[in-house]
Amino acid sequence: MNHTEKFSEENPSEFFFVVAPKGGHVRNNDMPKIEKPPAIDYEKLRELCRIEGLKDLQNGVHQTTEEAHQMFMENYTSMFVQKPKKLGFPIHSEQREQNKASLLSVTQNATGKTMETEKKKPKKEWPVDKITHDIRDYMPLLHKQRKIEDPQLIRQENLKTLRRISKKLPFQRTPADNDKLFNILRTFPFFKENIPDPILKELCVVCLHETWRDPEFTIFGNTGLHMVLHGKVAPMTHPYLNTDDGASLRSPTPLLVNEPEEFLTAGQCFGTLRKIEGREPSSKVYSVITQDNHCEFLKIPVADYARVIEQIKQREHTEKVNLLLSCGQYKLWPRQPLLQVAELIEWITYPPNTVIVSEGYMAPFIGFIKEGECHILRQVEVMHTLPNGKKEKRTKQVVMGRLGSSESFAELSVLLNEQITCSVITATEMTLGIIKPEKIKNLDEVTIQLFKQSNNRTFGDLTMDDIQEEYMQQELKREWNEFKHGVLLDVINSRGIRPGYGKWSK
Template sequence: MLTGSEKVNYGQLDALLKIKGLQRIENPQTTEAVHRKCMKCYPKIFKKEKVVLPGIPEKRTKGVHACNFKNDKQLSGDSYKIGLNKMKSPQKFRSASPEFPEKLHNLIKILKKIPILRTAEEHETIYKTMKLIPDVCSQLSDAELKELSTTVIGEHWGRGNKVDGSQGFFAILKGSIKTHSTYYKRMIGGYFVEAAVQSSAPNLTESSSQAKLGVGDCFGTLIPLPARLQQDVLAVITDESSDFLKIPSADYLRIREEIAKREKLAKEELIRGSPYYQSWPMVFIFHLTAQLKWRTFPTDHVFVKVGEISKYVGFIKSGCCNAYRIIPALVKRPLGKMIKRMRQILIGQLQPTESFGEVSILLQIPSTYMLKAATPVELGMIDAADILELDPIIQMLLLQTSKPLFENITEDDIKLDYIKKEIEKEWKHKKDMILKEVLFYNGIIPGVGKWVHEPVPFRKDEKKYQVYPHVASYRT
């Protein structure tokens, strides 16, 4: 059955049969050493088929200006390396689209203008492009991006020129560059990024210390280097005629300082506007602004639950919050049966500049109400741990000026208010049912047939009391 089979290696089979010392007619016993040798050669008789797994096709881009935007990955220590042919991350810009070269050309054309001569639409185009570059948007906040988009400039360099990146951050929009030193960019965190070249690349003509970077890559630094490090530390050489988007380091530092001042002033005004803090000395308010962080919450987000200690002190910058108490109430079912259910009763509302959570955190008192966002809310938050770490004098001042919210509302008041609202709701439902029955009895169906009423349009030049032929009009 095995004759002619492609699964048997006949050469190995012959070698196995020729092993001396195997059991035969003339040799009735096989030695242990020969047995081990035979068992070692036996598996080689059968051919093993090589399993070929399906390959994953590589994504390729078409077009002259095809580019790949990527994020650098940390390998070891403070050194970050990228490979010459490792741009495999998902694209954020549809470089294969036919309109991409035109968009890139328009962006380069916009950057050639002086920033003060650009229109609002052109600034918006630059802002959207900067958001697509990972090295830029990962280091800058949205506010910084918007302001820097009005100050960035474009630079054009010919082939073979050395570009110094120690005083600005550059994004390549056209052409390519080669690294001139070990590092080619420095991130805001303070670490330098190293460019590594794959020595196994067949078409690599650069030296082992140089890497080629193309469209979408960045080099330079947002924070200027000290004078002792500026000499060719972040320098690159243009491999061809290239265009760059440049963020000057001086502009970044100026805008970052302006934004920090505005945020500090906004935090001070928010805390100072709260009724509890209007008489506070500014020295103590500075301690709170240093810990305050901005957060935005959607509608119906629960800030505080009943029976829980607040996790933070909140200062409402915009929006409003509703406070609820949960009480047991009798609910009437359709068949007239009364059952007991828990109901949320609105007991109050917090408006902008008001705050909550101070007393609950400092005295470790569980909340007696539930606080929920009635609209989207922008909140200034100070974590409970930061409040408890404040100076004892500031904590005493907080307890003296703050008061528990909705403490004057008793449970009897809530029950009476609930009964009053339920009676009003029941009476309104009863009136609506009576009105519908009367209209139906008289054959009146609102919105159908002759009972469709359309508003009569009036022009501004017409008199308020206009007499129509079929309508009697009287002045009152």
């Protein structure tokens, strides 16, 4: 009789003998075979191993206590990854169950193992740098290059992408989808020439997809801008696309085209973005007739366009009001004058080292600094010594201060039609809100008086003594820096040290 030790399921701490017939062997299938081994959560396993009383030779515990063993056996199932709860509708077939993620996915990612279904085929690297004599190594590169450079193929791929993304409802599209729509629509002439980029970005969020499956159907172009994605249509009127707010339309109705001479195909547009006053949405203005069995369009409704434009205007107006309120002299203004002034503000951007206005000249506008920084310069006459020893008077500019965000300049110069008392030069890239002198006439007398009472001349309180004193301080500082630099060069050269040469080049 042969025997072997076997683990007791009733009492895990005890072993018992299994007796086999003489000359026989214990079969391997006495215990059930585990086809799908459970995945182990190693964080839970570490927590179980930290139970006080378990055998731990490293820490001097040579035997497991009964209490620790009992606690381990009661909680050992927690170290296996639990089956995720099913959400939504129940799965009624085994086939759909197999398509779901495996129960091992959580732990497989943690342990570094990868399931066969998740393995990705390695991307083949074509031997670009390594010279080979097999033409098959170069044909894929040639085909890819032709596909990228061919405008017709790029256009076709863009139209396919537009069809795929636009079929999603607006609330289903992700920001990446909207960015893709924007980048593709910019490549078509109508959107690039007639719609600014900030507005086009907003319109990509509200655009819709329409499908007309039968020919000889009329599509009313007065309801919005349509772009043909698939199929062919025939215009009923001329013009069929609004590019000048309907100014060229004949009244009461445009002439119909009995036999259309041209057709609109994929990539071309018809319709209007702005509502045509005096024309019904179902009128034949900008309308077309489908010519194919399956026509698809990208549509921007007139109502959505008007709503987007209104939102952009409200956003810009709020931004202008906040810019005024950030300037200290306008915080106590009444609400109504602030709104009037905000209506006149325009945005403009200047690069660094740009002279906005020069001292002694008329200011071109009132400036409110949103972002960036500028230097304020004043002129001063000083004595300059020539190389021959003679002295002469010269006019130089001195930096008297700086203006940053939430500050303004040139209010009184524009309101009183006076020459500005300083020069303004940008130190960094600047974004300004400006009010031009001709727009000041649109303000009422009360608002103009508020302007005059709330502002002072920009650095206009400086005396000539203050300017000369500042000039002397800057000149002394410059001369001291030059002296220190000269002494440093003399010390280095006296030891034969030449920076950038020989061993000093490192």
